[in-house]
Amino acid sequence: MKEADVQQEPSYLGAPYGLASWLLTKDHKRIAILYLISITIFFAIGGSFAAMIRAELVTPQGDFLTADLYNKVFTLHGVVMIFFFLIPSIPATLGNFFMPIMIGAKDLAFPRINLLSWYIYVVGATLTLAAVIMGGVDTGWTFYTPYSSISSTTNVTTAALGVFITGFSSILTGFNFIVTVHRMRAPGMTWFRMPLFVWANYATSLVMILGTPVIAITVLLIAAERALHLGVFDPRIGGDPVLFQHLFWFYSHPAVYIMILPGMGVISELVANVSRKQIFGYSFVAFSSLAIAIIGFLVWGHHMFVTGQSIYAGLVFSIITMLVAVPSAVKTFNWTATMYKGAVVWDSPLFWVLGFMGLFLIGGLTGLFLGAMGLDIHLHDTYFVVAHFHYIMVGGGVMAFLGGLHFYWPKMTGRMYSEPLAKVASMLVFFGFNLTFFPQFIVGYMGMPRRYHSYPAEFQVFNVLSTAGATVLGAGYLMILLYLVYSIVKGPKAPMNPWGATGLEWKIQSPPITHNFHETPVVTEEAYDYLHAPAPTREVTHHE
């Protein structure tokens, strides 16, 4: 690329101007920004439901929320966080923005469908918010029948349709990614030269296209049962509510991997960068993503150990659940091995990497406790489960999302944020998170059940700790929001490659031009060639 040309073309942010140019854009980078704004709003909404839950649980009596309202609040916390934040979080924002750039493409294969997926997301989200305004929904995010289909008098149909519609935005994203990876790679970008973030998003996309249609038809059946009397799960006419649970978890367990796999991709990028080393065992990390995607489809029964599912089915599900931990462990060991004897730099991405690895490790290991059938009978539906999946989904998923957001922020916005503030915020989030959820392991093991607004007085100390932690965690998130937004206004301009990272995305200007590259790149090197990577520089050089 000729340096002199760089400034002649405006970046994607300014070409062209105006609200309509954003709402009708086909540029994957702008769509990523639209998604980023949307999911931030939903994170705030879901977070405020969480705040209400934690406020209620400070005291053992149900004094802040009534039992019915509490049911609605935890349902909406789950629905909003899972379907409207976690599932689109990394793929639709960082994936949308960087996946095409990383493989040297000008855009995703189907730019219009990419925009359509955002609009579908907005429609689904609006319907769900309508359900909230109309009085909420109280089934839990799992919509278990027959409560959801015949008993609940809340707005289940509206919320279910919202989830159904949003599912299609996820399907379209996955579909677009798969075709893009297969058909849009630049010359020389072979499969085994692709960054691991691309591999992770590819595996995620497989889960999205194979799993999401099943939840779509399942919640559609709930809506049909409520609205049209087409009973499929209704026990009064001989229907089987457990069938619903099978169909539900067939998607919703793999959905956990939709939330964590892209995060693992982000961490692979960050680990190589902060260690300034080639990733240890590239192909193992790449294939472990696929292994997680595949094995993840065969473990759903571990959510149903106490539903009366046959004990032999339970045994098989228990064993396969242990098996799915292997590829996750492969990744964790390889990241650690990458850092070993690496020239580790104390930049803010490191803080997120370490935070992710610590929290994901705890979340993953406690998953083994729950996958063991006998122990699960004791721990089922206690706060132990709540703590476990928050360690994976928030400790793993959100830490990775924030890590990726910090790492790629200079490229996306062209601005630098304050490094010291980012380090402080990451520590706040890490300690706040642990203070919130670690006590829940203990109190869950002691037998405190999920989903109640009151609890025996002896559990109070753990709940107070938890609420205190949630406050710190919330402050950490708020702080990140503030300094990131501030950086857009007042932050110093970002150079092309502030972290001295490898990859095509760091060889183009910050922020990129609409077509990403001035000339189609020809790839001649392996991924993570840190021997030949440029040194990190936070200063904008004169010719940039």
Next chain:
Amino acid sequence: MSNSTSPVSVAKPHPKLQSHFFSMDQQLEASTLGMWVFLVTEVMFFGGLFMAYIVYRHMYPHAWVEASAELNWKLGGLNTGVLICSSITMALAVRAAMIGNRTQQLINIALTSILGATFLVVKFFEYKAKFEHHLVPGPHFDPSLEQGMQIFFSLYFVMTGIHALHMVIGLGIMAYIFIQAWKGTYNAEYFAPVEVSGLYWHFVDIVWIFLFPLLYLLGAHGA
């Protein structure tokens, strides 16, 4: 690598080549792969329903046969024939687009649409009969019928209803490619929309090929 085509493009790109692709070949490959991936999602979508079908048929084998006998296998068989014919005309339409024969495209797309519409008309009369015979699940369902039959009919309406919805969408697609073919858009260099529409149409037909025996032909009719 599939897209090893040189990025150094020829002097004049095809007017239908979108700017983010290197070549028409790459664009065609992306479109067809996209449709195949989409069809995979459709298989999973119907798959959930087939799973429910398997579970309940296993649970209520007798009621399933009884309920199936209430369906009109002759109309179902007629519709099967109609859809198979429409798949033939669809395949001919794709072929005509590939060789750029405008008249053949228009005739075959029109025939496909007519056959698709015929299917929906027959389906309408079948649904109407179910309403009259109190076989629609809900408060009006004939209470004297065996346990399990109501679930059969729930699945019948959901499965054939979603299939019919796909037919309606297919007719919309036919209308679009008919107009484009009228304008002479498709030729040997650019026929991807017809090709992927064809894939979709065949898929919807194949779903019916599964639905017909599973719903209509249980037990021995008339025996």
